[in-house]
Amino acid sequence: MEQNCDFLKLRRLGVDTHQEPVVYMRQDCHVAIAEGFTAQSRVEVCTEGHSTIASLALVSNDLLSHQEAAVSEAAWRLLGEPQDGERLSFRHARAVDSMSFVRGKLYGERFTQQTASAVIRDIKAGRYSDIQLSAFVTACAGDRLNLEETIALTEAMVASGQRFDWGSDNILDKHCVGGLPGNRTTPIVTAIVAANGLTMPKTSSRAITSPAGTADTMETMTRVQLEFEQMRRVVEQQGACLAWGGSVSLSPTDDIVIRVERALDLDSEGQLVASVISKKVAAGARQVLIDIPVGPTAKVRSADKARRLQQLLENTGAALGLQVRTLVTDGSQPIGRGIGPALEARDVLQVLMNDSQAPQDLREKSLCLAAEMLEMSASAAPGDGLAMARETLDSGRAMAKFRAICEAQGGFKQPQMAPHSHTICAEKHGVVAYFNNRFIARLASLAGAPTAPAAGMDVHVRLGDNVQAGSPLFTLYAQAPGELAYALEFLDGHTDVIRIEEETV
Amino acid sequence: MEQNCDFLKLRRLGVDTHQEPVVYMRQDCHVAIAEGFTAQSRVEVCTEGHSTIASLALVSNDLLSHQEAAVSEAAWRLLGEPQDGERLSFRHARAVDSMSFVRGKLYGERFTQQTASAVIRDIKAGRYSDIQLSAFVTACAGDRLNLEETIALTEAMVASGQRFDWGSDNILDKHCVGGLPGNRTTPIVTAIVAANGLTMPKTSSRAITSPAGTADTMETMTRVQLEFEQMRRVVEQQGACLAWGGSVSLSPTDDIVIRVERALDLDSEGQLVASVISKKVAAGARQVLIDIPVGPTAKVRSADKARRLQQLLENTGAALGLQVRTLVTDGSQPIGRGIGPALEARDVLQVLMNDSQAPQDLREKSLCLAAEMLEMSASAAPGDGLAMARETLDSGRAMAKFRAICEAQGGFKQPQMAPHSHTICAEKHGVVAYFNNRFIARLASLAGAPTAPAAGMDVHVRLGDNVQAGSPLFTLYAQAPGELAYALEFLDGHTDVIRIEEETV
Structure with missing residues (x-):
C-alpha cells in the first residue's frame, strides 16, 4: 500500500x-x-x-x-x-496555533500560563519561522510584559528544558543584566565563592547584543559546552562550573529567542527577566545576586528603570522560589581594560593571578560582589564578606579554584590574541569626561567580537584621567583586515566614543 | 592596484x-x-x-x-x-540605521514624516531582512499608529514609487478593506463606471491573508502585470484598467510588507490605511469609495471599529488630497458563490453576462457600489445612480467594457477550473444560522488559493436557507490531492464553518 x-x-x-x-x-x-x-x-x-x-x-x-x-x-x-x-x-506544515496568542498580545490581550506555555513549546519544537520569532520578540518588547506575564513566561521556559536539583538550599548564583562593556566579574566571583566551599552551578549566555557574554569569554580558556551529566560531575567535584547554558538545555528556547533579539538589536525587559530567572531556577539555584549597572549609555539608564527592573526580578524570582538580591552599580564607563571574549579573559586571569597589570576596577567590583554573596549565604558574618573575599583572591586560592574548574571542564588554555590591531590616540589634551558604552560595544562588535573570539578593543583610559594629545585612548583588535576597516569606518561617523574635555580652571 | x-x-x-x-x-x-x-x-x-x-x-x-x-x-x-x-x-552590510526608529516605536516614540520616510526608503532598497521587516510590521500592529503616523507612512509610501497624474479632478477609485470571502465587486463596478465614460485607473493588491485579491482573480482572465506606460495607455483608451498594483510600482514597499503580514496572518489598521490610501493617491485618484464589511467573523467586527477605520481613512485621505467616502456593509456571510481566484472570476462573469445562474447578492452589492460612485462623480443625480448602474449592466454595456479592458491589457481568457473537488453536505436538516468567514477563508487557503488559482470553494447556501440532511453546503476545489486532504483535515478539528440550527417552532 x-x-x-x-x-x-x-x-x-x-x-x-x-x-x-x-x-x-x-x-x-x-x-x-x-x-x-x-x-x-x-x-x-x-x-x-x-x-x-x-x-x-x-x-x-x-x-x-x-x-x-x-x-x-x-x-x-x-x-x-x-x-x-x-x-x-x-x-x-500545520499552521502554528500558538501564533494566535502572539497576535492576541499585539491587540492588548495578556499572556497566561497556558498561552505562554503553548508559545514556548512551539518555539522549542522549531515550529516558528524567523518571521514569527521576530513577531513574538517584538510583541514582548517595549516593557509590554507585566509581572504575571513575566512569571508565566519564566515558568514556561523552565518547563521547556532540563532542571538541576542539588538536594540543598544553599545554592548560589549571580548575574549581570549587561550593557556595560568588559564587566566580566563572573569567573572571578565564582572562583572566590567556590574556593570557600559554597556551591555555584554557574551557567552563562553568549552575547545578545554585546561583544561578549561570559560563555564567550570562558570559551577562550576552556570548554563550555557541557552535557547535563558532565556539568553535574564538575559541580559535584569542584562546587562550581562556568558553562554555557545552551549546551545543558536549561531553558533552551532562550537561545533561539536571543538569536533574533541580536538580529534586531533589541532587549525586552520581560524577556530579560524571564531569561535570567528561568536559567537560575533550572540551574537549581536558590539565592541569586544580580548586578544592575546604571549609566547614561548602559542598558539601564535611570534609577527609575533600575527600580522597576529590581522589582520585576525580585518578584518573578519569589514566584519561582528564588531569593533574588539586586545591586545597582556604576555603569558610566567600561569595567576592566579588554572588551571582547579573549581580551576580557586576559583581564580575568590578571586579576586572579594578582598581576600588577591587572585592572583594579575589575578586581574591586569582583571583590564587592563576592563579598555580598559570602554574606548572603551566611558564610561570612555581615560586614566580614569583603575581607574574606580579598583573602581568597590574594592567597591564590581563587586562581587555584578557577584552574581546577577549567581542568574539570576539559582543560585550561591561554586565550589567543588577534593578529590585527589599530590604536586611536587623543587629538588634544584634557580630561576624560564621558564614555559612550553603546558605541564602544558597537565598535568591538564591528571588529568581529564575539564571533571572532580574539577581536574587540582595549580601553586605555578611565573617567577623570588626564591625557595629552597623542596618548593612546583605545586599541582595536581584529582577526581579519576587513573587520578592522569596518570598525574604523564607524569611527568616521561617530567621533564621540570617548570625550576629552579641556579643563576650565 | x-x-x-x-x-x-x-x-x-x-x-x-x-x-x-x-x-x-x-x-x-x-x-x-x-x-x-x-x-x-x-x-x-x-x-x-x-x-x-x-x-x-x-x-x-x-x-x-x-x-x-x-x-x-x-x-x-x-x-x-x-x-x-x-x-x-x-x-x-552597514547596520540599517532606520531600524533605530522601529526600536524607538516599540518604546513609545512616534513615527514622524522623516523617520517614516527613512524606514520606507530602506525597505524599498532591500536593506531590511525578513526578521527586521517582521519587527516593523509587528511594531505597527494592534492599532499602534495614530493619525499623524498613518499620514506620515502614507506619504512615505507614495513617495517611494511612481505616481500617475491624469490631468483631471474627476478620477474615481474604489476599495474594499476585505475580510469577506468572495466579495469580488471591483471588476463589475469598474466596468459599470467606465462604461459611463468615467475614469477609473484601478490597481489592486494580491491577497494578504485571504484566499484571493482582485489582482489574483483578474489574473485568471487577463494579464494584470502592466508596466507604468502600458497602464497609462489602457486607461487612456478604455477609461479604466484592472491591473496589479505591484507591477506598476505604485507604493512598491506595500508588496514587501504584505508578504510578511501574510506570513504572520496579521493586518494592522494603520498599515491597512497607509496601504490603501497610498495606492489610490499614486494611481492619481481624487475620489474613492471604500467598502467596509462588518460582521462577527469579518476583518472589521464591530460598528465601533468600523467608525474608527472610517475616520482614519477619511482623514488620511484628506491630508493627501483625496476625497474618501466609506460605506459600511453587511459582513455576516460570504458574497457570491465562489471563493478563490478562478471561482470568483466565474461569478463575476456570470453577473456581467446577466446569466440566470449569477449570484444575486454579488450583483446587487456591485450595483449599489456603482450607484454610489456614479452619484459621487455627479454623473447621476442623487437617487438616480442605481437605475443608471442597473441599465448599464442589463444592457450588456458593462460586459462589453469589461472585455474591452481585458483585451487592452493583453487579451481575455476563460478562468480554469480545478481537477479535484469534494462536497460537504449537511448532517441534519435545519436553517443556515451562521458563517465563520475566517474558517471559510482558511479552508480555501488550505485548498491552495490563491497560489493555485483554480483552488478554493463554492458555498451553496445563504443565511436563512432551509437545508435537508445530505444537501450540499460547500464544495472544495484543489489543484493537487495533497492540498485537498489538508483542507479536509482542517474540517476535522473545526466543525463550525457553517452552522445549521434546527427550527424551534
Whole structure:
C-alpha cells in the first residue's frame, strides 16, 4: 500500500543557514507538484524517526535530481543527522496555533500560563519561522510584559528544558543584566565563592547584543559546552562550573529567542527577566545576586528603570522560589581594560593571578560582589564578606579554584590574541569626561567580537584621567583586515566614543 | 592596484527563495575569511552596476569552488540579472540605521514624516531582512499608529514609487478593506463606471491573508502585470484598467510588507490605511469609495471599529488630497458563490453576462457600489445612480467594457477550473444560522488559493436557507490531492464553518 511517490532521497547539501532549517527540492519534482509547494512554503520533513519544520527553497536546474531533496545543516541536525539517500517524506506544515496568542498580545490581550506555555513549546519544537520569532520578540518588547506575564513566561521556559536539583538550599548564583562593556566579574566571583566551599552551578549566555557574554569569554580558556551529566560531575567535584547554558538545555528556547533579539538589536525587559530567572531556577539555584549597572549609555539608564527592573526580578524570582538580591552599580564607563571574549579573559586571569597589570576596577567590583554573596549565604558574618573575599583572591586560592574548574571542564588554555590591531590616540589634551558604552560595544562588535573570539578593543583610559594629545585612548583588535576597516569606518561617523574635555580652571 | 582577491565569480544557482535574497559561498574561500563572514551575515553584494543586500549561506563542500559565489533568484534579479562568471564583490552590510526608529516605536516614540520616510526608503532598497521587516510590521500592529503616523507612512509610501497624474479632478477609485470571502465587486463596478465614460485607473493588491485579491482573480482572465506606460495607455483608451498594483510600482514597499503580514496572518489598521490610501493617491485618484464589511467573523467586527477605520481613512485621505467616502456593509456571510481566484472570476462573469445562474447578492452589492460612485462623480443625480448602474449592466454595456479592458491589457481568457473537488453536505436538516468567514477563508487557503488559482470553494447556501440532511453546503476545489486532504483535515478539528440550527417552532 505504500506509495513511493511521496518520498525523496535525502542529500546533505553542506549549506550552513545558521539555526533556520531549509529544505531544497526541484520545483518540478513530483512532491512539489502533488503537495502544491511554493518557495518559502513551511513544510514538515520526516525521516523514519525524526521530523522538523523547514522553509522550502525551490531549485529550477540540475543542482538536484527529481528524486532528491537537500537539507541545510540546521535541518540535518534536527532530523537526527541522517545518511545520504535516506527517505524523506513531506507535507504542508500545520499552521502554528500558538501564533494566535502572539497576535492576541499585539491587540492588548495578556499572556497566561497556558498561552505562554503553548508559545514556548512551539518555539522549542522549531515550529516558528524567523518571521514569527521576530513577531513574538517584538510583541514582548517595549516593557509590554507585566509581572504575571513575566512569571508565566519564566515558568514556561523552565518547563521547556532540563532542571538541576542539588538536594540543598544553599545554592548560589549571580548575574549581570549587561550593557556595560568588559564587566566580566563572573569567573572571578565564582572562583572566590567556590574556593570557600559554597556551591555555584554557574551557567552563562553568549552575547545578545554585546561583544561578549561570559560563555564567550570562558570559551577562550576552556570548554563550555557541557552535557547535563558532565556539568553535574564538575559541580559535584569542584562546587562550581562556568558553562554555557545552551549546551545543558536549561531553558533552551532562550537561545533561539536571543538569536533574533541580536538580529534586531533589541532587549525586552520581560524577556530579560524571564531569561535570567528561568536559567537560575533550572540551574537549581536558590539565592541569586544580580548586578544592575546604571549609566547614561548602559542598558539601564535611570534609577527609575533600575527600580522597576529590581522589582520585576525580585518578584518573578519569589514566584519561582528564588531569593533574588539586586545591586545597582556604576555603569558610566567600561569595567576592566579588554572588551571582547579573549581580551576580557586576559583581564580575568590578571586579576586572579594578582598581576600588577591587572585592572583594579575589575578586581574591586569582583571583590564587592563576592563579598555580598559570602554574606548572603551566611558564610561570612555581615560586614566580614569583603575581607574574606580579598583573602581568597590574594592567597591564590581563587586562581587555584578557577584552574581546577577549567581542568574539570576539559582543560585550561591561554586565550589567543588577534593578529590585527589599530590604536586611536587623543587629538588634544584634557580630561576624560564621558564614555559612550553603546558605541564602544558597537565598535568591538564591528571588529568581529564575539564571533571572532580574539577581536574587540582595549580601553586605555578611565573617567577623570588626564591625557595629552597623542596618548593612546583605545586599541582595536581584529582577526581579519576587513573587520578592522569596518570598525574604523564607524569611527568616521561617530567621533564621540570617548570625550576629552579641556579643563576650565 | 586592483586586488583580484576581493572578487568571486557569479553563478546563478537556480534556487528560488521567494523575495529574500541569499548569497552562497564556500566557508573557506578567501572572501569569507578576509571579511570574517559567518552564516546569516548580512552582506552587500556588488556587480559593476548594481548592488543588493543578501543573507549569507556558507557552503562546506564542493557544491561551489573557492572562486565562486552563487546567488538565489531574488538576489540575481536585484543584481540586474547578470551573466554567469561576472565578478562580484562583497562587504559587510552597514547596520540599517532606520531600524533605530522601529526600536524607538516599540518604546513609545512616534513615527514622524522623516523617520517614516527613512524606514520606507530602506525597505524599498532591500536593506531590511525578513526578521527586521517582521519587527516593523509587528511594531505597527494592534492599532499602534495614530493619525499623524498613518499620514506620515502614507506619504512615505507614495513617495517611494511612481505616481500617475491624469490631468483631471474627476478620477474615481474604489476599495474594499476585505475580510469577506468572495466579495469580488471591483471588476463589475469598474466596468459599470467606465462604461459611463468615467475614469477609473484601478490597481489592486494580491491577497494578504485571504484566499484571493482582485489582482489574483483578474489574473485568471487577463494579464494584470502592466508596466507604468502600458497602464497609462489602457486607461487612456478604455477609461479604466484592472491591473496589479505591484507591477506598476505604485507604493512598491506595500508588496514587501504584505508578504510578511501574510506570513504572520496579521493586518494592522494603520498599515491597512497607509496601504490603501497610498495606492489610490499614486494611481492619481481624487475620489474613492471604500467598502467596509462588518460582521462577527469579518476583518472589521464591530460598528465601533468600523467608525474608527472610517475616520482614519477619511482623514488620511484628506491630508493627501483625496476625497474618501466609506460605506459600511453587511459582513455576516460570504458574497457570491465562489471563493478563490478562478471561482470568483466565474461569478463575476456570470453577473456581467446577466446569466440566470449569477449570484444575486454579488450583483446587487456591485450595483449599489456603482450607484454610489456614479452619484459621487455627479454623473447621476442623487437617487438616480442605481437605475443608471442597473441599465448599464442589463444592457450588456458593462460586459462589453469589461472585455474591452481585458483585451487592452493583453487579451481575455476563460478562468480554469480545478481537477479535484469534494462536497460537504449537511448532517441534519435545519436553517443556515451562521458563517465563520475566517474558517471559510482558511479552508480555501488550505485548498491552495490563491497560489493555485483554480483552488478554493463554492458555498451553496445563504443565511436563512432551509437545508435537508445530505444537501450540499460547500464544495472544495484543489489543484493537487495533497492540498485537498489538508483542507479536509482542517474540517476535522473545526466543525463550525457553517452552522445549521434546527427550527424551534
